[in-house]
Amino acid sequence: MTNMNQPLENVAVVGLGKIGLPLAATFANNGYNVFGADVNEKVVSSVNQGKSHVKNEPGLEELVESAYRIRTLTATQNTAEAVRKSNIVIVIVPVLVDDQNHVDYTYIDSAVESIAKGITKGTLVVFETTIPTGDTRNRFGKRIEEVSGLSMGEDFYLAYSPERVYSNRIIEDLKKYPKVVGGLDKKSLELASSFYRKALKCELIEVSSLETAEFSKVAECVYRDVNIALANELAKFADQKGVKMSEVIQASNSQPYSNIHYPGIGVGGHCIPIYPYFFINRGLTNGVTELSRTINDTMSDYAIAKIEKEMGSLQGKNVLILGLAFRENVKETTKSSTLLLIKQLKEKQTKIYVNDPLYTDSEIAGFGVTPLSLEDETAAEMDVVILQAFHKQYETLAFSKFASCKVLLDGRNALNSADISQAGIKYIGIGN
Ligand SMILES: NC(=O)c1ccc[n+]([C@@H]2O[C@H](COP(=O)([O-])OP(=O)(O)OC[C@H]3O[C@@H](n4cnc5c(N)ncnc54)[C@H](O)[C@@H]3O)[C@@H](O)[C@H]2O)c1
Incomplete structure (x- = not known):
C-alpha cells in the first residue's frame, strides 16, 4: 500500500503502445506516479482523457481509467521533460527489421536521444524492448553518456528486462511471468529489481549481466521458431505418408522429454519471425535458426x-x-x-x-x-x-x-x- 506521507516516485514510460500502455497503467496503479511519453499525439491525448487506445486487452481500460481517476498517469509528447521529472525510465519503443531483415533502430535511437537530453544524475534507465545482444550497454548507454555528459554506473544506472507478455492477456502475464532482470552493475540490478518487485508484484529472475538478459529473450523466440519449423518439417513428411500429425504429436509428447510443437501455415507477428535476425545478422553462420526461418516462411x-x-x-x-x-x-x-x-x-x-x-x-x-x-x-x-x-x-x-x-x-x-x-x-x- 502507498504511504500517503511520502511523495510517489516518478517513472517515465517511453513508448505508450500495445505493451507500453499496459506497463504504464500497471505502475500507476501500484504506487508510482507515471509520465507516459509518446511521439503520437492521438495516443497522448487519449491517455490524458483516461482512455486506452489499445483494444482487446482484458483489464487495460479499467487500469487506465483508474490511474486517471487517482491522477497517477499523464502523457506527453515531450520525452525529455518526462525523463527530467523521473528517477526511473522504462523504454519500450520498438526495434524492427527492414525488407532485407536488417535491424532498424530508427524509433528507439530517436527515443534514446530524447532520454539523453532529459536525464539527470541518479536516474535508472531500463530497456524492455527486444534488442540484439550488447545494445543496452554499447549502443544506448554509450549514446546517453555522449549526449548527457553523464557516466553510466557512476551518474546513472542501466538495466535490461525483456518484455515477454502475450497480446490479449498482457495484464495477466505481467503478474504471472517471472521478470528477468540484468544490470550494468550490482547497484543497477538492485534498483531495477526493487522497482519491478513493487511495480509489478511479480517473481524475479536476476541474471548476471545486461547481455544475459538481452539474449534470454532472443533465445526464447528462436527456440519457438526453430521448434515450429521442426513441426512443419515433420508435418510435410506425415502428409507424404498419409499419417495424421496431430495424432503423432499426442503420442510422441506422452514421453516427458518430447515437446513437439504444432505445424501451421506460417509464423507471423513482430516477435518470432523477426528476432532470429537479431542473431542471424550478428555473426551466426549457416545455423538451424536461418534454415527454420526459410521453412516457416515457405x-x-x-x-x-x-x-x-x-x-x-x-x-x-x-x-x-x-x-x-x-x-x-x-x-x-x-x-x-x-x-x-x-x-x-x-x-x-x-x-x-x-x-x-x-x-x-x-x-x-x-x-x-x-x-x-x-x-x-x-x-x-x-x-x-x-x-x-x-x-x-x-x-x-x-x-x-x-x-x-x-x-x-x-x-x-x-x-x-x-x-x-x-x-x-x-x-x-x-x-x-
Ligand atoms: N506486442 C507484443 O505482443 C510484444 C510482446 C512482447 C514484447 N514486445 C516488445 O515491446 C516492444 C514494443 O511493442 P508494442 O507492441 O508496444 O509496439 P507499438 O508499435 O504498439 O508501440 C510503440 C509505441 O512507441 C511510440 N514511439 C515510436 N517512436 C517513439 C519515440 N521516439 N519516442 C516515444 N515513443 C515512440 C509509438 O508512437 C507507439 O505508440 C516491441 O518492439 C517488443 O520488443 C511486444
Whole structure:
C-alpha cells in the first residue's frame, strides 16, 4: 500500500503502445506516479482523457481509467521533460527489421536521444524492448553518456528486462511471468529489481549481466521458431505418408522429454519471425535458426501447392482467406502469413478475397484484396477457403454458406473436418 506521507516516485514510460500502455497503467496503479511519453499525439491525448487506445486487452481500460481517476498517469509528447521529472525510465519503443531483415533502430535511437537530453544524475534507465545482444550497454548507454555528459554506473544506472507478455492477456502475464532482470552493475540490478518487485508484484529472475538478459529473450523466440519449423518439417513428411500429425504429436509428447510443437501455415507477428535476425545478422553462420526461418516462411507456398494438387490451376479462381491478422484474436498484420499468401496468389492470377472481423473493409482493401463479409452472398461463389487466423468468430462458422467451395485448407488445424466434409467440401490440413 502507498504511504500517503511520502511523495510517489516518478517513472517515465517511453513508448505508450500495445505493451507500453499496459506497463504504464500497471505502475500507476501500484504506487508510482507515471509520465507516459509518446511521439503520437492521438495516443497522448487519449491517455490524458483516461482512455486506452489499445483494444482487446482484458483489464487495460479499467487500469487506465483508474490511474486517471487517482491522477497517477499523464502523457506527453515531450520525452525529455518526462525523463527530467523521473528517477526511473522504462523504454519500450520498438526495434524492427527492414525488407532485407536488417535491424532498424530508427524509433528507439530517436527515443534514446530524447532520454539523453532529459536525464539527470541518479536516474535508472531500463530497456524492455527486444534488442540484439550488447545494445543496452554499447549502443544506448554509450549514446546517453555522449549526449548527457553523464557516466553510466557512476551518474546513472542501466538495466535490461525483456518484455515477454502475450497480446490479449498482457495484464495477466505481467503478474504471472517471472521478470528477468540484468544490470550494468550490482547497484543497477538492485534498483531495477526493487522497482519491478513493487511495480509489478511479480517473481524475479536476476541474471548476471545486461547481455544475459538481452539474449534470454532472443533465445526464447528462436527456440519457438526453430521448434515450429521442426513441426512443419515433420508435418510435410506425415502428409507424404498419409499419417495424421496431430495424432503423432499426442503420442510422441506422452514421453516427458518430447515437446513437439504444432505445424501451421506460417509464423507471423513482430516477435518470432523477426528476432532470429537479431542473431542471424550478428555473426551466426549457416545455423538451424536461418534454415527454420526459410521453412516457416515457405509454409504458405506449401499450403497453396496442396490446394493445387486437389483442384489444379488457381488462375481465375475465387479464393477467400479467413484472417488478415497474423494470429487469432489480434489486430496485427506484421509478417502475417496472409501477406505471403496474397503475394503468391496474385502471381497465380487468383481473385483474392479476405475476411477479418477485426478490420474494416477499407483496412483490408489497403492490402490490394477484396474485403468479404461472411454475410455477403458472394461467399457462395468461393472456390477455395483458406483459414489463416482462427479468430473466435470462426468457431461457429457455417460451412454451408460456401456453396461452390471445393477445397478448404485449414492452416491452423483448428476446424472440425467432419463438419466441412458434410458440407461437401474437401478438407485439407497441414500434416494430415
Ligand atoms: N506486442 C507484443 O505482443 C510484444 C510482446 C512482447 C514484447 N514486445 C516488445 O515491446 C516492444 C514494443 O511493442 P508494442 O507492441 O508496444 O509496439 P507499438 O508499435 O504498439 O508501440 C510503440 C509505441 O512507441 C511510440 N514511439 C515510436 N517512436 C517513439 C519515440 N521516439 N519516442 C516515444 N515513443 C515512440 C509509438 O508512437 C507507439 O505508440 C516491441 O518492439 C517488443 O520488443 C511486444
